[in-house]
Amino acid sequence: MTSSISRGGAPNDGTMSTAIPLQSVGRKPLNPSQSVDTFNTGIFSRSSAERYEALPGATHDEESGLIQPHRKKPDQKQVFYHRDILKRPFSGQRDDRFINPKDGRPKALVVQAAEQVLAQSSGATWQRTAVQNKSPWMFRLSCWAFGDLAIVKWIPACALLTVVLVSPLPVTTTIKNNGFYEPLSYKDWQYPYDARNRYENAPSREHKDGIPQPSKRPLIGKIERFSEPGWLCLANDMKTIKVADWREKHGYGVTLDYIMISYTGVQFATGLDKPMQDRVALHRIGQNAARLAGVEAYWLDFECLGPDEEHEENAWRISDVVRGAFRMIIAIGGPVDAVEEDQLPYNLVRAWGNRVWTLPELLLTPGHNDLWIYTINRNLDPTTQLDQCLNTLPKQITLRNFSRYWEDHEIIAQLIDHYESSVILSPLELITTALKCLEVRHITQHLPGDLSYSLMGLLRRRPNAQKSDSGFQAFARLSLANDSNMLLERLICLLPQSPYAPWYSFHDHWDASLWDIYPRTQVCGIGHNDTVILDGARAATIRWKSFKKVLIRGNDTLKRRLARIALSMGGVLFFTAVITLAVSGIVKHSSNYSASSSAVTTPLNVFGGILMAIALSIILASPLLIKWLYLGKVWSAQPWFFGIEGYMSLSAIEEHIFGADLGRLTWSTTSSSLSRHSYLNEQNYEDFCEGKDPSTYPDVAARIQQAAQGGDEKQREKIFTLGDGGEDGDEGVLEDESGGEG
Numbered sequence: 001m002t003s004s005i006s007r008g009g010a011p012n013d014g015t016m017s018t019a020i021p022l023q024s025v026g027r028k029p030l031n032p033s034q035s036v037d038t039f040n041t042g043i044f045s046r047s048s049a050e051r052y053e054a055l056p057g058a059t060h061d062e063e064s065g066l067i068q069p070h071r072k073k074p075d076q077k078q079v080f081y082h083r084d085i086l087k088r089p090f091s092g093q094r095d096d097r098f099i100n101p102k103d104g105r106p107k108a109l110v111v112q113a114a115e116q117v118l119a120q121s122s123g124a125t126w127q128r129t130a131v132q133n134k135s136p137w138m139f140r141l142s143c144w145a146f147g148d149l150a151i152v153k154w155i156p157a158c159a160l161l162t163v164v165l166v167s168p169l170p171v172t173t174t175i176k177n178n179g180f181y182e183p184l185s186y187k188d189w190q191y192p193y194d195a196r197n198r199y200e201n202a203p204s205r206e207h208k209d210g211i212p213q214p215s216k217r218p219l220i221g222k223i224e225r226f227s228e229p230g231w232l233c234l235a236n237d238m239k240t241i242k243v244a245d246w247r248e249k250h251g252y253g254v255t256l257d258y259i260m261i262s263y264t265g266v267q268f269a270t271g272l273d274k275p276m277q278d279r280v281a282l283h284r285i286g287q288n289a290a291r292l293a294g295v296e297a298y299w300l301d302f303e304c305l306g307p308d309e310e311h312e313e314n315a316w317r318i319s320d321v322v323r324g325a326f327r328m329i330i331a332i333g334g335p336v337d338a339v340e341e342d343q344l345p346y347n348l349v350r351a352w353g354n355r356v357w358t359l360p361e362l363l364l365t366p367g368h369n370d371l372w373i374y375t376i377n378r379n380l381d382p383t384t385q386l387d388q389c390l391n392t393l394p395k396q397i398t399l400r401n402f403s404r405y406w407e408d409h410e411i412i413a414q415l416i417d418h419y420e421s422s423v424i425l426s427p428l429e430l431i432t433t434a435l436k437c438l439e440v441r442h443i444t445q446h447l448p449g450d451l452s453y454s455l456m457g458l459l460r461r462r463p464n465a466q467k468s469d470s471g472f473q474a475f476a477r478l479s480l481a482n483d484s485n486m487l488l489e490r491l492i493c494l495l496p497q498s499p500y501a502p503w504y505s506f507h508d509h510w511d512a513s514l515w516d517i518y519p520r521t522q523v524c525g526i527g528h529n530d531t532v533i534l535d536g537a538r539a540a541t542i543r544w545k546s547f548k549k550v551l552i553r554g555n556d557t558l559k560r561r562l563a564r565i566a567l568s569m570g571g572v573l574f575f576t577a578v579i580t581l582a583v584s585g586i587v588k589h590s591s592n593y594s595a596s597s598s599a600v601t602t603p604l605n606v607f608g609g610i611l612m613a614i615a616l617s618i619i620l621a622s623p624l625l626i627k628w629l630y631l632g633k634v635w636s637a638q639p640w641f642f643g644i645e646g647y648m649s650l651s652a653i654e655e656h657i658f659g660a661d662l663g664r665l666t667w668s669t670t671s672s673s674l675s676r677h678s679y680l681n682e683q684n685y686e687d688f689c690e691g692k693d694p695s696t697y698p699d700v701a702a703r704i705q706q707a708a709q710g711g712d713e714k715q716r717e718k719i720f721t722l723g724d725g726g727e728d729g730d731e732g733v734l735e736d737e738s739g740g741e742g
Contacts, residue, residue: 082106085187096126101541104185111544114646114721116708126544131644134547135659139630143660145623154623161622162574175551181540181639192525192533193473196480200525225462229321230314231304232258232297235290238283240303257295260325261286262361264352265444267333270302282331285374289329289394292372299325316465319360319457328365329394333376345375345395349405356443356450360457362399363415370396411437428485428514434458435504449474451504472503472530480523488532489519495673503530509673542641542722547657550725551638563628570618573611580608634664642723647695647704653723665723667691674700 082090085104096109109126118130133140138161145157177183191202233240246256261282268278279302286298299321305314322328332348352358365371372394380388403412414433417423425433434455443450447467452474456462463481466474479487494517495509506514524535554560584604618625642657651661658664669677669691676697680688694700707719 083189085185098544099184099186099541101182101185109544111643111645112546114644114648114708117646120709128645129545131648131656132546133656133659134549135655135657136549136630137659138626139659142623142626142630146627154620157623158619161626162619176548176638179638181641182543184539184541186539188527188533190528193528194477194480195525195533197524225320226317227320228256228324229258229299229304230310231306232256232299233283233286233303234297235287235295238287241297256297257293257326258297258299258324259286259289259293259295259327259329260299260321260361261289261329261331262352262358263331264355264358266351266355267348268331281333281376285329285331288392289327289372289374292394293327295326298329312465316453316456316462318357319364322361322364325366327369328361328371330371330373331376332373334378345373346405348375349373349402353406354441356438356441356454359412359437359441360454362402363412363419363458365399370398371402372396408437408440426485426515427483428487428490430458431455431479431484431487432506432514435506439502439504447474451475452478470530473526475504476523476526476532480526485515486519486522487514488523489521489534490514490517492532493517493519510670540639540641542643544643547642548640550640550657552634552658553636554632554634557632559628560632563625566618567622567625567629570615570622573618574615577608577611577615580604580611584608630659631662637725640723640725644721644723645718646708646721647719648721649695650693653721657723667693674703676700 078094080092080094084090084099084106088105090106092106097106098109099105100107110129111124111126112131113128114131118128141157141160145153147153192200195201228243230243231240232243232246243256247254250256263282268282269275270279270282282300286300290296290298301315301318304321305311330349330352332345332352334348353362373396374392374394377388400413400416403409403416406412411433414423414425415430415437418425418430435451438451438454443454447453447465447469448471449465449469451471452469453465455475456465456478459478459482461481463477466477469477476488491506491514494506494512494514496505497507497509498505501507521534521537523532525533527533581604587604644653650665650667654661654663654665667677668675669689674694676692676694677689678692679686680690682688695704703717704719707717709716
């Protein structure tokens with residue numbers, strides 16, 4: 001199965017979900033031969049274009065009990081088109097829907113809400129309904145009979161239970177979904193934005209002889225590396241030459257060493273619409289440095305990217321230029337109108353290294369040579385500046401010492417160690433470490449994927465840059481093109497510390513590192529709207545509308561066997577006794593009754609009386625027998641996912657599912673950012689871990705109270721309680737969907 005999942009570091013609508021789970025004493029699913037894996041990313045993102053715009057004025061439907069949100073009438077652009085797993089088309093308004101596990105159709109989302117949430121009807125993007133008690137009513141009636149004033153309640157309870165005992169209805173709940181979770185009947189029919197297997201990509205819309213043509217758009221296709229630049233500037237006359245022509249003239253065995261001039265557009269204006277002063281100054285620096293280094297040529301980007309049609313492709317190969325250079329030269333100089341403090345060499349160097357594109361150049365510079373730094377004094381007249389560029393000796397500094405100009409020099413040192421082959425980083429460590437350095441640097445954005453494209457130069461394989469790429473799509477394509485040690489699969493498992501965290505944030509709520517995660521699925525493609533497509537993923541449906549009766553099983557003890565037999569035979573015995581006594585009465589009152597008939601009616605009366613006595617005994621004991629049947633330790637349970645908007649206590653949840661507070665559910669320890677745990681408060685078990693009720697902690701209680709209050713639905717934090725019953729037991733989750741920092 002393939003499923004689309006969003007990297008929720010920065011959900012489209014600025015919301016984020018967090019979970020606080022419950023656990024029960026159940027340990028196995030009803031059918032332990034097959035396990036069920038579910039998504040547990042803790043992130044649920046919803047595009048603002050895919051939800052109704054909540055407005056004040058929500059209405060309450062008295063007949064259905066639903067809170068109906070007030071919504072704007074959508075225009076044509078908001079129409080949603082869906083094709084279900086059975087190829088049935090659906091079109092409708094963009095609202096909150098779920099896939100109905102019974103028929104696979106998208107249905108309007110109805111969410112059961114706790115009382116404190118239901119009390120404020122300020123409108124939501126889904127329908128709300130009250131939480132209903134779905135526990136077996138026989139068990140509820142039995143518990144009622146054992147409550148206060150049991151003597152008064154016992155006879156009415158037995159009378160009501162008699163209706164069940166004499167009916168053919170089953171006493172216990174039946175198994176659902178063959179003992180598994182409700183399935184997610186979903187298939188993604190849409191072409192991916194980019195697939196790992198290129199044959200899965202969308203073909204061209206052009207047809208030839210009625211046959212669709214292959215896509216003309218190269219996606220994960222790579223940019224080829226080159227061994228030397230295509231163009232260089234000769235140091236003797238500043239003439240730009242095509243290296244291939246130079247090779248034809250001088251031979252391919254002749255060495256053509258060159259130096260690379262690195263600068264930033266903030267400090268040097270080299271555009272054709274700018275004065276020529278900075279361009280000439282950089283040429284003079286190139287001549288000076290080439291002469292001192294003993295090489296014939298130098299490389300400048302505004303001269304050596306080739307013809308206009310080659311500019312874009314060669315721009316992505318600058319990393320190869322650095323790798324092949326004999327030495328890298330750094331040119332710094334403050335803007336003409338800069339304040340004196342910004343003209344200081346220390347600040348100029350920091351400004352150079354604070355750019356995204358200069359960091360890869362620094363890391364890839366040849367390690368056997370020191371860096372040379374040329375500084376232009378903007379306080380001098382233009383002629384003196386040019387003479388200074390041509391005759392001044394550069395400042396020399398080692399690469400490792402040069403990195404100390406920046407606060408993250410310790411992280412940069414790890415990258416330097418890697419590229420100097422002293423401490424080799426794994427592909428996963430290399431990408432994450434490089435991104436930590438790049439994300440804090442400035443960038444003048446040309447394409448949305450520029451951050452990923454700057455990282456691309458540090459890696460071996462580089463996909464083609466696409467103008468249509470978002471930042472995440474560019475990074476995903478880069479990750480798929482390289483052996484990144486399942487980086488994407490690990491990345492989507494992280495829970496960002498903030499709902500506004502960008503996609504490249506590796507700061508997990510639980511402080512987990514990517515290498516702590518071992519994914520079970522594979523990203524097989526990149527979806528639209530910053531999503532990835534998972535292969536081999538399993539999912540289960542969360543039931544939001546209401547609870548369901550949960551089938552539980554324990555050991556078949558003698559007490560339970562006797563209770564089950566007695567309850568199942570009570571109705572039979574009662575009907576048999578009634579029929580026997582009725583036949584005896586009919587015979588006795590017939591016109592042909594005689595003394596000889598007494599020999600027949602007397603045994604019938606005795607037999608019917610005995611059966612009636614046994615049946616009445618079972619009926620009078622029915623509350624106790626039903627408790628025997630439903631109580632006891634639970635060894636397996638029907639798997640369900642239940643969802644509630646708002647906070648509900650364990651006792652309330654158990655009363656709505658099982659009929660009473662039986663202590664079967666416990667709070668999960670670490671399944672959510674709102675989870676809390678502590679030592680087990682039992683003698684001799686003080687070192688054991690136990691989940692605690694999150695609402696007993698002031699910080700969580702304040703968020704629960706704030707979520708239950710009215711206000712802007714889009715900005716207000718939302719709390720959810722999730723219940724999970726599966727292989728590890730019934731687990732519930734208190735979920736917060738944050739519209740603000742949380």
